[in-house]
Amino acid sequence: xxxxxxxxxxxxxxxxxxxxxxxxxxxxxxxxxxxxxxxxxxxxxxxxxxxxxxxxxxxxxxxxxxxxxxxxxxxxxxxxxxxxxxxxxxxxxxxxxxxxxxxxxxxxxxxxxxxxxxxxxxxxxxxxxxxxxxxxxxxxxxxxxxxxxxxxxxxxxxxx
Numbered sequence: 001x002x003x004x005x006x007x008x009x010x011x012x013x014x015x016x017x018x019x020x021x022x023x024x025x026x027x028x029x030x031x032x033x034x035x036x037x038x039x040x041x042x043x044x045x046x047x048x049x050x051x052x053x054x055x056x057x058x059x060x061x062x063x064x065x066x067x068x069x070x071x072x073x074x075x076x077x078x079x080x081x082x083x084x085x086x087x088x089x090x091x092x093x094x095x096x097x098x099x100x101x102x103x104x105x106x107x108x109x110x111x112x113x114x115x116x117x118x119x120x121x122x123x124x125x126x127x128x129x130x131x132x133x134x135x136x137x138x139x140x141x142x143x144x145x146x147x148x149x150x151x152x153x154x155x156x157x158x159x160x
Contacts, residue, residue: 003023004019004030004033004037005037005042005043007019007023008043008046009142010143012046012047016030016034049141049142049143049144049146053137053138058108059108060106060108060109060110060112060113060134061090061105061106061107061134061135062104062105062107062134062135063102063103063104063105064102064103064104064105064117064121064130064132065095065098065099065101065130065132065133066079066083066099066100066102066127066129067098067099067100067127067128067129067130068100068101068126068127068128069126069128070126071126076094076100076101079101079126079127080092080094080101082124083103083121083124086120088105088106088107088112088116089103089104089105090104090105090106091103099131103121113132113134117130117132
């Protein structure tokens with residue numbers, strides 16, 4: 001994996017000067033590399049990893065498994081595009097295994113997600129079956145630990 005991209009995935013707020021120092025490269029080279037990655041669509045955007053449980057902004061997320069019949073001409077791509085078009089759908093992944101797609105879906109309540117699956121998702125032509133798994137708690141997201149467990153913090157006093 002490209003070292004620059006790995007650093008940006010760790011913290012997209014690193015300045016080009018910081019990245020250049022960490023990678024031992026000139027700052028103008030790093031800035032040009034980032035611009036090239038953005039222009040080519042390698043870097044699609046920058047996002048914060050948020051621990052939503054620490055806020056009063058309540059919502060529910062679910063992992064939806066989707067088994068489909070792919071179309072002869074377009075394979076799975078057309079189904080992926082249809083799923084991506086729904087505002088409720090946060091992520092769409094093509095999978096290997098029993099199900100063809102994994103979707104991350106967000107709603108205000110479990111009932112909202114259940115109705116989305118029943119009325120919108122399962123009614124798409126080509127959908128064979130769905131499986132809904134509600135996400136109860138996030139412990140780690142995109143490489144970031146979101147929860148401190150007992151013993152995770154060092155409570156020893158610094159003696160000067």
